[in-house]
Amino acid sequence: MLTGRKQPDMRFDYLRIVGLALLFFVPFLGAVHLFDWNEVHVAECTREMLVTGNFFCPQLNFQLYWETPPLFLWFQAISMKIFGIGEFAARFPNAICGLVTMLVVYRIGYRLHDRGFGWLWVLAWLGSLLPHLYFRSGIVDPWYNLLIFISLYSFIEFRWLFFTRFEGRNFWHRYRYLILGGGVLGLAVLTKGPIAYLIILLTLLAYFARYGFRNKGFMKHLAYYTAAAVAVSLVWYGVEMALHGSSFVQAFLTHQFQLFFADDEGGSGFFGFHVLVLLLGCFPISAFALANLWGDHQSQDEMLESDPLASCKRSDMATWMQFLFWVVLVVFSLMRTKMAHLSSLAYFPLTYLGTLTIWRALRWKVQPRIVGYVLPALGILIGVAGMALPLIGQNIQWLKPLVAGNSFAEARLAIEMDWYWWQGLPGFALVLTTIVAWRYWQRNKAWRAAQTIFTGGAIFVAFTLVFIIGNIEKYTQYSTIEFYESKAGENCSIQPVGFKSYAHLFYSQMCPSKLKQSIGSDSILVHTPAGKKIYFVAKLSDVKHLSGLSNCKELFRKDGLVYYEKVLDAGK
Template sequence: MGLLAGAWLLWWQGIPFLFDWDELIYGSLARQMLESGDPLSLVINGEPFFEKPPLFFWLQALAMGALGVNEWAARLPNAWVGGVTVALVVAWGSHLRGVGFGCLWGLLLLTGYVPLFFAKTGLIDPLFNLGMGLGLGSLLGADQARLVGQSGRAWLVVGALALGLAVLAKGPLGLSLPLLIWAGYKVWHPDPWPRWGEVVAFLALAGGVALSWFALEWRQQGPEWVEQFLRYQWRILTTSDGHPGPFYFHLLAFGLGCFPWAALSLTGILRTLLGKDPGAGGGSRFRRPRFRLGSAAQVMDPCQRAEHLLLVAFGIVLLLFSLVVQTKLIHYTSLLYPMGAYFAALRLQSIWAGHCSSPTLAGSHQRDEVLSRLTLWESVWIGLSGLFWLSLWLVLPWLGGSQGEGLANLGIDLTDELAWGYLKAGVDWPLYTYGPALLLLGGGLAWSIGRHKVWGWVSLLLATGLSAQLAWGWVFPRLLQHTQGGSIHFFRQFVGGEEGSAGLLSGTVGLYGFRSFVPYFYGPLQVPYAAFPAELSAWERTGQMPDYLVTWDPFVEELAELGSLQAIEQRGPFWLLKTSPSFSVSP
């Protein structure tokens, strides 16, 4: 399953451009690391980068060393991480509830829209979540080992290493969040209480792995990097950092993004809490036998304990990022995806079991029939969220293919010149780009007929998985051509042309007006950036004025008033301008 998952994630993984900002920032850091040959420094555009530790960039640099500096290499680590993640959830699910359940859990992760898109990106979070999830699972494994009279120390070592690497992937949250979740779980299940010596050894090992990089940075560059890093972490926690949102943002993102199984997940969580689900309550045909410790009367159920840990983790992650962390970005709660997929698999298995079992085998057939039927709210939410995605896959090709004329035909007056620039980027949208919509429509119709049957859900999951892959390979590349294609085309001409051939333009290039990380991956390693005319004036006075400028529609008139410029080319809202020797800026 892990190998199949890795191959599934690799399919068309490198086709779309890296998106601005995050993917391009990380890919540019890895590129710079590879070019400099120094894995211990994080530099972008000649300036130190203080926001993230280096583990993920090391993996990207290794991939780029083997495959070259391209989108495939930048995203390759997450195909590997996704394969390992699916292998682990299939193994754990199989241990808890049987091989069928484990495979279903893994398949849901690979067919939900946002979880699949997320796993195909070049973001840090899949690796970060793998470290935290493995750490929590190992802590639970140590607990279960102690319950049957074993030491559990091997589990503790694995957990400490995993959490230490999670910190090296993204920061202190990689240790603090799992420990907060574990503390909440131990309030629910205080036995067996760990020995204090084991606690100290665990924290020392996890902290030693985590602090290794920070100690090297402190030694090489002094305390500045660590201070700036901690300031950034605090800013993300206490301010919106330019990404505000309502408190229900992450719940809504989960409910829409994890189509088609988000509604099943939330129902599975509620029914597990209340003990009403055939897959979670007493008398379940899916539960493993209970374990007793010696002659003690206390009953130990590893499946129930695992579900309690998942419930605590889901609740803490959702509450923390909804009510405490002010920055609202969709990938901040991506740890919810594997946990939500577990409860969705639990709910889906109970639906199938209620319609495939006989009274003789089930023993309580009428109860299973009632609990296995989709509720009204589940059906409505699945239908509405499906319509949302269907509309998206229809509207994007229509808007792009009509170059915005479709809006005018509908009487919609788009006054924003920048938006018009994006729409008129000259991107070809052939009819097959409606493929994701047609697949989803077919799967949705099949599900509407057989939503209580195995074949209905198999049709929908197959349709969502394939439509997501087609959207990744057909829709997203064209969408990024609209939003970034012109800028990428211009900067590529200074490092080797569109296809890596000889450079089409000689000279230096600068970026003016809009902030972008496109040049540092697709163009020269260092491209000066100016946000205001005063900075152009400083370039002029010091003799550092670039030969060319790449800018945006909103700033063209502003630049035209400042000096003599020659427009070389326009692509969408992006402009390539040549500066003349007489170019000057009034102070």
């Protein structure tokens, strides 16, 4: 049991964390294609940077693309320079982010609590479902979230320093955490956009409001913090505004507005969508966090046995994390666009608050009853669902009534697939470890419970990806990606009809061309050099959009999609 009473050499702990990150986050990163469209559109922007040599202005389909600032693209570009353009290189930066995240939370947990808390927080990230999965993806959010969290924690550290050891120091020693934190926030803005500042600002204001807007020096510190963030973000935004004028700002503001009020093509859902995502997707740490989502739950023994300053910092950190969690949940629940990764910043406060529950159970035998109910219920539910996947795959006809009348979905379900009983073993492992962990928890053995359930969660994610994700890809996109790959190097253009996609650009290795096309509901206008082929890919339900296009022949139909070819002769 790790109680933190000894002072071991932290270097060995860091090495163990690096080993765990490399073991769980790196293998099989390139085993399946990038998923369209959240992974692919980022990788395509990076690929176009490498093709054009323009690393300052992101492009998509070789047109200026304002929705994605360049910082993460630069990380991917370095990775693709080392490993080549492909799936592994696109996902590798987030594997490194996973490593850095676990080192950061270990260090913070060790400083605020003890070594045991640091390790529990690391295991919470490693053994919780979506937090683990996102470090094996190629999306922007893991680095974006990490930078926001580091920035906020730097502000928190500054405030603690301000109230304890502020006098008698030079300007840099007094304000370094504030300035560095603001700079890191500027990097977050350069990763995904100005909504990073909005989230931080709302969290700071919520905390400020808790004290009746009477917190000493708060507005002055916020101004310094903001100035540092603006200064760093202007390294890119300022230059772009100078080069492209106000249209640049308008494009970004329009995009942020659409996130709140428009039904984005990526998905929509009900108001409580993110509640379910965080509850189920962040299992098992979500089961432990429920007890700490509001209020100060320090026991009398904890306050009496702890150093007063350390106890105040822990209480304050819990308050900050609670505010961050609720700000993220409320803001993204209000958005009409509902995609699971939007609320992923909540993983930081959720894992901290869940770890706090386990740590208090370990140190002071404080065990909230809710954990004893929610932990087995969610673990068995998710594990049984994992066990059921191969059974459903072997009896796919069970799902056909759910998609009756949808020709595309029916064709997808008709894809022949091999499913085996052993593909459900990760789900069985999760059920087993959940039951064992629950028994340990009921017997006041919190450390063994945490070890068991986080091991089960890590195994479940890792082996589900190995055993099942390939089959999932075959149902969703595999044959389409194969077609795109077959056209790599050919002097052609590919145009999806009726659905949003970027995979055709990435996997056909599209290069700049004079092709300009506009696709509407009634017509397709194409202007392209004579002799060049254009391939159209349409869902069965969208074939009507191609009916008026002359000299266009159908090549084949496969898995719910129809593939067309058009060759423009001279003079046409």
